[in-house]
Amino acid sequence: MEKKRVEVAVGVIEKNQKIFVCLRSKDQHQGGLWEFPGGKVEAEEDVFSALKRELKEEIGIDIHSSTELMRIEHDYPDKAVCLHIHIVTEFAGEAHGAEGQPSQWVAISNLHELDFPAANKAIVERLQAAQKE
Ligand SMILES: Nc1nc2c([nH]c(=O)n2[C@@H]2O[C@H](COP(=O)(O)OP(=O)(O)OP(=O)(O)O)[C@@H](O)[C@H]2O)c(=O)[nH]1
Numbered sequence: 001m002e003k004k005r006v007e008v009a010v011g012v013i014e015k016n017q018k019i020f021v022c023l024r025s026k027d028q029h030q031g032g033l034w035e036f037p038g039g040k041v042e043a044e045e046d047v048f049s050a051l052k053r054e055l056k057e058e059i060g061i062d063i064h065s066s067t068e069l070m071r072i073e074h075d076y077p078d079k080a081v082c083l084h085i086h087i088v089t090e091f092a093g094e095a096h097g098a099e100g101q102p103s104q105w106v107a108i109s110n111l112h113e114l115d116f117p118a119a120n121k122a123i124v125e126r127l128q129a130a131q132k133e
C-alpha cells in the first residue's frame, strides 16, 4: 500500500558553532535517537508556522525567522517523511527540553557521533561541510 508522506518541519538552532538537539522518547517513531526539534505540518499550516508552533511547544523558544537549508524525502519501513529543514536565524528565549526530554548543545564537528534517524545523515553532512568552507 502506498504510504502517505508526512510533512515535517525541522529546526536547526545554532549558537557558537553548536546545535541544539533533543532525545526522542522510546515510544515515538525512531525513538531513543537524537533529533533536531520539530514536528508534523498540520493541514492548514505552512512550514514556518508549524516550526514556530513546534519549537515553542518542544523547546520553549519563540522564533522570528528561518531559512530553508534542505528538504529530505526518506522512506522508513513503516513511514514516509518529507523533512523541511530550516536554519533558525532569529529567536528569543533559552532552548530547553520543554516536554521533559533530554537535550544538549553539541559542537557541529561532533554531530556525527550522535545516533540520529537515518534521514538525518544528509543534514549532519551538510552542516559539517558548511563549517569547513
Ligand atoms: N522532529 C524531528 N523528526 C524527525 C527527524 N528526523 C526524522 O526522520 N524525523 C521523523 O519525522 C517524523 C515527525 O516528527 P515528530 O515525531 O517530531 O512529529 P510531532 O512532533 O508532530 O510528534 P507526535 O506525533 O509525537 O506528536 C517522525 O516520523 C520522525 O521519526 C528530526 O531530526 N526531527
Ligand SMILES: [Mg+2]
Binding pocket: 037, 038, 039, 040, 054, 058
Ligand atoms: Mg516533534
